[in-house]
Amino acid sequence: MPADLAVIGLGHHGLPLAQAAIAVGIDTVGYDTDPRPVAELAAGRPPVDGSLTASEIRRMLSGGFRPATNPAELGRVRTAVICAPTPPGPDRALDLTGVADAARALAARLRPHTTVLLESPVPPGTTEGVLRDLLEEGSGLRAGRDFHLAYSPGRLDPGRRTHGFAGTPKVIGGLTPACTESAAAFYGRLTDKVVRARGPREAETVKLLETNFRHVNIALVNEMAVLCHELGVDLWDVIRCAETKPFGFQAFRPGPGVGGHGVPVDVVGTNRPLRMVELASQVNERMPQYVVQRCATLLNEHGKSARGARVLLLGITYKPDLADRESSPADEIARRLMDLGAVVSYHDPYVPDWRVRDLPVPRADSLYEAAAHADLTVLLQHHRTYDLQGLAVKAQLLLDTRGATPAGAAHRL
Template sequence: MPADLAVIGLGHIGLPLAQAAVGVGIHTVGYDTDPRPFAELSAGRTPVEGSLSASDIRRMVSGGFRPTADPAELGRVRTAAICAPTPLGPDRTLDLGAVTDAARALAARLRPHTTVLVESAVPPGTTENVVRPLLEEGSGLRAGRDFHLAHSPGRLDPGNRTHVYGNTPKVIGGLTPACTESAAAFYGRLTDKVVRARGPREAEMTKVLETNFRHVNIALVNEMAVLCHDLGVDLWDVIRCAETKPFGFEPFRPGPGVGGHGAPVDPGYFPYNSRTPGHPLRMVSLAKEINDRMPSYVIQRCATLLNEHGKSVRGARVLLLGVTYKPDLADQEASPAREIATRLMDMGAQIGYHDPLVLDWRVRDLPVPRADSLYEAAAGADLTVLLQHHRTYDLQGLAVKAQLLLDTRGATPAGAAHRL
């Protein structure tokens, strides 16, 4: 049966879109310029940790989802969504390589009247200045006249059971009003509310604002954590009190670092053309600097606690609990756990870990010993460090068993452990 939708990029953005589309009866094909996701999906496995489970994939396939390695399938749909990843490169710019590959693959097969959606996280102007020319040159068609083109930023919170695809408003910015309405007609089948942006750049910049909002506020509360510790103030009680304010405040909580797929984006590093120079957001750069320091601060606290109990980091047995970037999710993307483990190893500590969702964990390509019995491991470790609070952890019981417990998430009962 011909598909109505092609999702190009089968990762953290594309798979949830495909799942939502299949859920409302849209026949969907999934294509990726990287052959590995196709191989994993064909075997009934999820190609990315923390996205969809194997049972989710099986339900999608039975509901009409079809992964394909044939790019010809892209020319048989009415709607195509580019959901390729845009990782942050070493120069702090977003790598658009996968997006341009996806656009070229689609352009060679693009038919008139197709609606093309860009969901990848991209710098403002990318849909118009990068994707549009590739589609037009490769197809001979003109965006806004022969086919519709719009941007709709991904807006997902993996593991969130309250805010799911169907009840999270979808922002849409089309190249023309007709492009916006075509995209709105599609997304209106998937979500309860569609929000029309003025254009693609406004839609793209929405993602920049949302992502940076998170990082800046986490940086603020991370700085507060360091200050409160130095002053002997219980930050967690401060947050508890502050969040009772019914206006003008949103609670954020500190941690050992910031993980996830939404990297802070500084417009000073956007690939602007010469007519529109980039203007750096100093607050975003500072927030990144603060958040990047948190793993070092955790190491400092570990060393201080061990020293206060007559031990040094060298030779100490340190147990790390929770190595994923988010609670109750297997995804390890940008988790600070790996950097913390690396630094402790460099200082001569003996590292072990426990995570109910991660059965094999490697640091510097070397396997880290996994604790089979959490309580026994905590009792035998000189220091136990809670890096991620999974719901299966009994922290009160753990605090009793552990020789020394550092809680970087403020999840243990007051007085039961040393908090960040």
């Protein structure tokens, strides 16, 4: 059965887009080459990253959403949006394999007058370069003449309910003015505001700037955390006061490392690296090591060695109240603690099983009992289910890497 929209890639970008489209009555098919998430979604089960609930998936299905692995579905749509993952490769450059595979599958079935949109994070130049070439070669059609082609950066924050799809402006850059307007007509049905960029490269660079802005500012506040600890200054009180300034300041808060799908990009297809981003990456990548250093120091100050110490890690996901562990610093922190000889266990209401170095990490069933038994409890992620006041009372020694505990109740990062 024909659909108005095909969302290619049913991950943290694609599913919210499909949800928004179904909500406004756009008949949508979701295509993914991996049969596992497709089968789970078709059965009404939520994605493992927790970005959508089971009830939300059921509403999508009842609204006409069709998860599919058959690429023939792609030849029956008016609009196709590529939301394939682009993880960093060994050289830290974004891996465009998923985008290329999606483009080939779509190109073989591309019909004239279709609007093709790319939302995956990509280096500037990808839409009018790699993507355009693959679509034209596989279809025999010309972008800008026979079909519309545009880029729109994904901007949603997984798990954040305050800024949904409709309330988040959509940036669009088309290959031609007509491509931009076709994309604007589609996104105008989903969001309250459409922002037109000059072209695809500008729209792609918006994503680059937004991602790197986050990482650079997190690096700054992470460095401030190390400095303030050495000076005996309460950084969280500093941030509380600083964010009262009505201009020129945006509050970021330190943590044990930077996780998530939005990786910093320091090389953008040229020989000119972004030195500020390189430095920020180095700072953020050192934070797990710094956390372990603080753990060892705290244990030593209380007459205990890291070797043989029982260390309980709380919250191992990259964001609060989500099950997604993408690039979570918890893995490296656990490995480094194990290297010191610590006996590591964990508690996370969203993660029933966790393996480090292919070995299962014991999961605490009773949080308070585990904290009372552990020599050191480390809060890595502040899930709302955690009663930090009660935890501070029960734990023998508590290191709070998120500044979430009441002042004086724990050692802060």
